[in-house]
Amino acid sequence: MKIAVLREQADGEKRVSATPETVRKLISLGADVAVEAGSGFAASFADQGYAEAGAQVADRAATLAGAGIVLGVQGPDPASLAGAAPGAWVVASLNPFGARDRVEGYAAAGLEALAMDLMPRITRAQSMDILSSQSNLSGYKAVLDAAAEYGRAFPMMMTAAGTVSAARVFVMGVGVAGLQAIATARRLGAQVSATDVRSATREQIQSLGAKPIFVDSVAGIEGEGTGGYAGETSPEYQAAQAELVSGHIAKQDIVITTALIPGRPAPRLITDGQVATMRPGSVIVDLAVEQGGNVEGAVAGEVVERHGVRIVGHRNVPSRLAADASALYARNLFNFLSAFWDKEQGRPVLDAEIGDAIRLTQGGKIVNPRLL
Template sequence: MHIGVPRETAAGETRVAVTPETAKKLQAQGHTIRIESGAGVTASAPDAAYAAVGAEITDAAGAASCDLVLRVRAPSEAELTLMKPGSTVVGMLNPFDREGLERIAAAGLTGFALEAAPRTTRAQSMDVLSSQANIAGYKAIILAADRYQKFFPMLMTAAGTVKAARVVILGVGVAGLQAIATAKRLGAVIEASDVRPSVKEQVESLGAKFIDVPYETQEEKDAAVGVGGYARPMPPSWLARQKVEVAKRVAQADIVVSTALIPGRPAPTLVTAEMVASMKPGSVIIDLAAGRGPDMNGGMTGGNCPLTEAGATVVRHGVTIVGETNLPALVAADASALYARNVLDFLKLVLTKEGTLTVNMDDDIVAACLMTQGGTVKKAA
């Protein structure tokens, strides 16, 4: 099969869907790989690295017109015109973008959205959300260390003792856990909060303190269990108590990293404007939900903090708020390496040994990821 890998054109997107490592493996399976010139440059993979493993270097049309097209982000309207009806596109197509999926369907493409894979043991090796969130959690702490004008670890020097930075992590999924681990390596004192009681043990195993908010009703306990690896919206009664506890920790924090997302809904507000005003001058907030919060700031989309501005770094009440919307793209080489391996493992489910595409709807992963086929949207969240 001819497999195309176009260069990503979305603003700020530096990742690539196939690396020289995975291109070599696909070539060994008998496929022809066509890489758009420059597709991997921003991920430290020059054209020469692809050519060295036997991939063909081509232009945008040559990559997009293949039978199977592998991408990081969904194709734009202009890119869809380069793709031929009946071909297949695999990437992070955003299952919640109904309009985008309808455009892909109208172009006659079979579309697989990798974010829709079930969060099961069998699907772990192709879980793009986890692989990229892991990188985002790491990079969040590195950005915080860069913006924070003090040390992270406690230091005892001849000029006096420097206290360790106090870090608060809000939301302890994959990104939150990696943020805890990275901050711990840098010597910070860490506290973390999450609605799911099951993560307390993981938080403490990484050396952080869990901000415990007791559950008073069965409704609160049921909501806290979550679904599919994500938290569910919590009852107002519990949220009110959590807000009080979190506000105390945020006021004392030097660094706050917020990671809370609920699929298909605006990100919840965890750090209010009042909390930001209570923080010490020079503190830093890294909002991993930037761009996915309620509409705030005169039409700009915030995140877990209403003062966040998507794609920008701002200072409010003396606190630096970082609103980067694509942290994995800031670690493009490793982010691409992990993503490309996720893609490679998914392809094992849809490519036969003969090199043809098959859509096995009896496979729960394939069925979950299939978004468009035969000119229609098969599924949209």
């Protein structure tokens, strides 16, 4: 089985889908690995490192020639995969709900597209979960981005010239990214609070030393989704939450929003009117900006100012920590392939539980039930 590692072609994408470490491990399974020249440069992995790990380093055509598995970070253009073996796997973050045309392209090319971003959140798949590994870094980087824009210190400082108050940080959405944002802001000395529609996160917030901000006036209405994600809430709950959040946001120096619902636009958490209640110099970081944004006025790829508040909307935040993001992502992919590797067949063989969840195309057709 030949595994091809491609250089990313998307604008601003610095990550790579394999590292010299994971190349060695893939070869130890019995695979041949080919790496497109320059694939790891932006993530601080040199071609020499891949060669020393045992990979063939070549141009794109030679890398793809006869490959049965193609690894990527973002989904490659189907037209760029000429030369791969018939029925080859394309294993990457494929954004199936936002890139339908590309999925159709994989089907037309006879490729089997496997969306790592649809990996079910079950115990045995935790080590394969690219969303968790990348979101963890996003939460960390969001706090650093906020600190860079804030222009004031995070921790309380007592000096001979007077006291500097601790920054007040509010995290909205307590998934993997939100929890890491809380932990990072706390390590920097901020006074941290957080909220989520899922009541189960209250203890997680408290365990990190932050103050939970929850709607208690609307009993029995929670946004408990499936697979660890938030779900939809009732209009009654949304109204109560908006009232609670409005009063709290006005007192905050920094707000970090992380709320996403799979397959749908990001929920609106902060209105322009709420932004206007924050004091000038405050900062909002919207980690959901690429999926529509949690914050009214946020612009993907830009830092904008509204009512004296800076709204940060960086794209592809994990790529801004390319070396660590690549190392974690590459391990996710190795863990996935190795978990299903059949030594007799010399290739991975998926079971139904995970295979049916992540397989988008097969036999020239779109087969994932969520896309039909």
